[in-house]
Amino acid sequence: LTILGLESSCDDTAAAVVRQVNDGPPAILSSIIMGQSNLHASYGGVVPEIAARAHAERLDLCVIRALEEAGVTLAEVDAVAVTAGPGLIGGVISGVMCAKGIAIGAGLPLVGVNHLAGHALTPRLTDGAHYPYLMLLVSGGHCQFLIARGVDDFSRLGGTIDDAPGEAFDKTARLLGLPQPGGPSVEQAATAGDPRRFAFPRPLLDRPGCDMSFSGLKTALLRARDAVMADKGGLTRADRADLCAGFQAAVVDVLAEKTRRALGLYLAEDPAQPLLAVAGGVAANTAIRAGLETVCADLGVAFTAPPLALCTDNAAMIAYAGLERFRAGLVDDMTLAARPRWPLDTTSPALLGSGK
Ligand code: ATP
Numbered sequence: 602l603t604i605l606g607l608e609s610s611c612d613d614t615a616a617a618v619v620r621q622v623n624d625g626p627p628a629i630l631s632s633i634i635m636g637q638s639n640l641h642a643s644y645g646g647v648v649p650e651i652a653a654r655a656h657a658e659r660l661d662l663c664v665i666r667a668l669e670e671a672g673v674t675l676a677e678v679d680a681v682a683v684t685a686g687p688g689l690i691g692g693v694i695s696g697v698m699c700a701k702g703i704a705i706g707a708g709l710p711l712v713g714v715n716h717l718a719g720h721a722l723t724p725r726l727t728d729g730a731h732y733p734y735l736m737l738l739v740s741g742g743h744c745q746f747l748i749a750r751g752v753d754d755f756s757r758l759g760g761t762i763d764d765a766p767g768e769a770f771d772k773t774a775r776l777l778g779l780p781q782p783g784g785p786s787v788e789q790a791a792t793a794g795d796p797r798r799f800a801f802p803r804p805l806l807d808r809p810g811c812d813m814s815f816s817g818l819k820t821a822l823l824r825a826r827d828a829v830m831a832d833k834g835g836l837t838r839a840d841r842a843d844l845c846a847g848f849q850a851a852v853v854d855v856l857a858e859k860t861r862r863a864l865g866l867y868l869a870e871d872p873a874q875p876l877l878a879v880a881g882g883v884a885a886n887t888a889i890r891a892g893l894e895t896v897c898a899d900l901g902v903a904f905t906a907p908p909l910a911l912c913t914d915n916a917a918m919i920a921y922a923g924l925e926r927f928r929a930g931l932v933d934d935m936t937l938a939a940r941p942r943w944p945l946d947t948t949s950p951a952l953l954g955s956g957k
């Protein structure tokens with residue numbers, strides 16, 4: 602099977618071709634990503650209208666390049682898969698419309714894919730992960746634990762009740778005058794810091810369950826920063842390093858402890874090959890990975906983190922999720938709707954219709 606995938610739910614316009622021959626390992630024949638950060642940089646965040654327009658202008662070029670690089674023509678493609686949500690609705694509509702055009706023009710089946718399912722199925726694309734596995738999706742916009750049982754079968758065990766960790770890293774960087782994206786710059790600054798100098802909270806650790814909260818951490822950081830500034834009139838490099846180290850240590854502790862609980866629930870189901878997989882940009886953080894690996898080693902669970910290029914937004918994951926859906930007979934028609942919200946533990950777009 603050869604699947605063309607399209608992704609346009611945030612600020613990356615992406616197209617990819619993924620092929621799987623029978624039960625062999627899936628191969629990414631091409632994965633083109635056209636970022637837009639330069640278009641949004643001066644606004645301090647993604648502007649939905651600018652993003653939608655840029656997607657509409659670039660999707661066709663992106664598809665042409667993906668086909669060229671893969672060395673396949675549309676005649677050799679079996680289906681076109683597209684992110685149908687959740688995300689910035691203008692961008693999602695651009696992608697869905699482009700995919701419908703290709704499907705009609707080339708006479709191909711259309712497969713709507715949940716963006717989060719794309720992230721959640723990535724360990725099957727990269728590592729051949731067996732169902733059921735536990736997924737921690739931790740990015741700029743999301744933080745949740747999912748048990749992946751099948752292409753259309755996910756159970757959410759819990760997640761953030763406010764900010765995502767990536768967002769908290771980005772805000773921390775902004776508060777300390779470090780460059781964006783905040784994750785890498787905070788991680789870098791933290792290497793020289795003392796995580797014990799500032800006592801940051803570990804929100805929700807005292808409560809049962811797998812839910813998390815990161816907005817209080819951001820407020821605590823702001824207070825600690827202001828206290829140092831009031832005291833000394835400014836921040837030294839060492840102050841910044843200590844603030845970053847303290848913040849990062851709190852995030853690691855929260856993620857590690859909640860992962861321990863999520864693994865407990867998952868292991869209670871007695872999976873044959875227990876596996877924790879992480880995805881999302883925050884999974885790039887070395888301290889976070891180390892914390893998760895320790896918990897996994899304690900509990901005898903394998904750990905995998907896909908390469909960063911496949912952790913952040915891309916179309917290869919959408920093409921692959923589309924491939925699994927297509928194989929399972931989960932094909933959409935021209936009524937496929939773009940959805941701004943679409944929780945992963947509900948059913949396919951066909952059953953949801955076009956309503957909210
Ligand atoms: P989503 O895919 O959930 O809509 P997104 O596209 O913003 O959100 P990603 O592209 O997966 O998310 O990840 C980007 C986020 O990852 C940013 O918030 C960035 O700061 C964070 N990040 C990247 N590298 C690191 C790191 N080394 N440590 C911590 N956070 C990181």
Ligand code: FE
Nearest residue numbers: 720740913914
């Ligand atoms: Fe994403």
